[in-house]
Amino acid sequence: MAGLVKAKKYDWKDSNMALFGSDTERQVKKESAMTEPAWQGAGTEPGLQIWRIVKFQVTDWPKEDYGKFYNGDSYIVLYTYKEGDSEDLKYDLHFWIGKNSSQDEYGTAAYKTVELDTYLDDKAVQHREVQGHESERFKSYFNAIQLLEGGAETGFRHVEPVEYKPRLLQFNGKGRHITVKEVPFTEKSLNSDDVFVLDKGLEIIQWNGAGANGMEKIKAQQFCQQLEAERSGASNSVVEEGSRAPAFYDGLPDEDVEMEEEDEGVETGDKTLMKVSDAGGQIEMTEVKTGTVTKDDLTSDDVFLVDNGLQVFVYVGANASPAEKRNGFPYAHKYIQENNRKPFMHVTVVKEGQQSELDNVLA
CATH class of the missing domain: 3.40.20.10 (Severin)
Structure with missing residues (x-):
């Protein structure tokens, strides 16, 4: 039986979220969310739906293969559910990045995830998942x-x-x-x-x-x-x-x-709160505080990032500008890169008024 083997650093290439607004975005933006064939019927009833990205296109993933993920691919996963006696449909929307997926593929998956949220009237809580470091919520589907x-x-x-x-x-x-x-x-x-x-x-x-x-x-x-x-x-x-x-x-x-390497990161108890604003004509990200973060620290006029060591939450205020609302994943990516955070950190984009794991993080 083999003994311990030397771990190597996680070598997954983090996605270049500058793809938003780039040639890749323009290529996948040829059709609006309402005319994307893959979205027809998406989120109409409770259950799980999965798509794979193939050459900038969203393709149905066979139901018999749900739970199978190839490290050379990127996927979009939609979980539709109801709570209690309510007939309102709620959504958790994930894009999953294989460690060997190309930048074009996971850039497209990220963009198309935002597009599907638009199709669902902005009702979804959005998540980024990285192979081998999936969230508990994501794992619970399978x-x-x-x-x-x-x-x-x-x-x-x-x-x-x-x-x-x-x-x-x-x-x-x-x-x-x-x-x-x-x-x-x-x-x-x-x-x-x-x-x-x-x-x-x-x-x-x-x-x-x-x-x-x-x-x-x-x-x-x-x-x-x-x-x-x-x-x-x-x-x-x-x-x-x-x-x-x-x-x-x-x-x-x-x-x-x-x-x-299997390092998942450590939640230290101290949080970092960052404010994102384009009030000056360009996107600026400034640190608001570290330590305890409460709901009162978040306002409706801007976008905020909350980092608890294990994941990054993007909180989108109801009155944030269209540009601020649209670019939650790129903000998180920029923050992770510039602050030497783990590239595989889970990212969740939640809009004001939505329920998510962020409620458990805020004091």
Whole structure:
């Protein structure tokens, strides 16, 4: 069994949100929100809807693939719901960025997320999600999140035994929040606290670490059964750590591998409040205070950023200018870049009067 491997710095390239107003924006802005075919019927009833960005276009993501995300792609995820006895529809709107997604793709995903919010009469709370650092709200939509290598075109629905490239999947989490991600194809990726699946195409082997929990085992078993059902002639088996299972271990090379950093950041308790205003003719961002931030610190005339160490909230006042209202994600991006914050920080854009996690952050 491999020991600890040296972590490397998270190498995800943060999106260039200067794309707003650039050639990319002009390219994806050829049609208004009301004429975007993908938005027809969006948010009309409670449930989940997902789209993938393909060459500046918004394309439907198959429902049978909900929960699967390829690291070479960017996605838009809309969750529509009702509260209590109210018939009013509410929305949480996310764009998800794969670590190998191109700037064009995640720039388009960010822009189209704002466009979909416009289509929904500005009723959505908007979120930016980065692969491997998804918010608890985002994770709650799925029984398990599968983080896979490549783009959707490299999917594994059809198997050619001679040409199939094996992969190793890790199941990690608690309760309903189980994450499934493809890890480097080597024995050194294994650890005793999780469950792993060796997918060899027509042979699927589940390996249970000695410290793995019950839900990790169940989710892995369900995953294996799904693959078996999709692939005619495929078989699956389960092995326990410590048992003699040459079919599993012989299928994994023993080589050095660097594992990705899992640092999620730390909430210090101290908040930073920034004010965004274009009153002087150009966008300016100034620090208002640090420490405790209350609802009384926020006004209706401007946009504010609240940084609690784990995520950045963009609060959009009801009387903010159109430009201030439109550019919540670029403001957050600018702040994250210029203040040496973690590039994968979760970003939420919330308008005055909307309920969100920001209510729990403000004193």
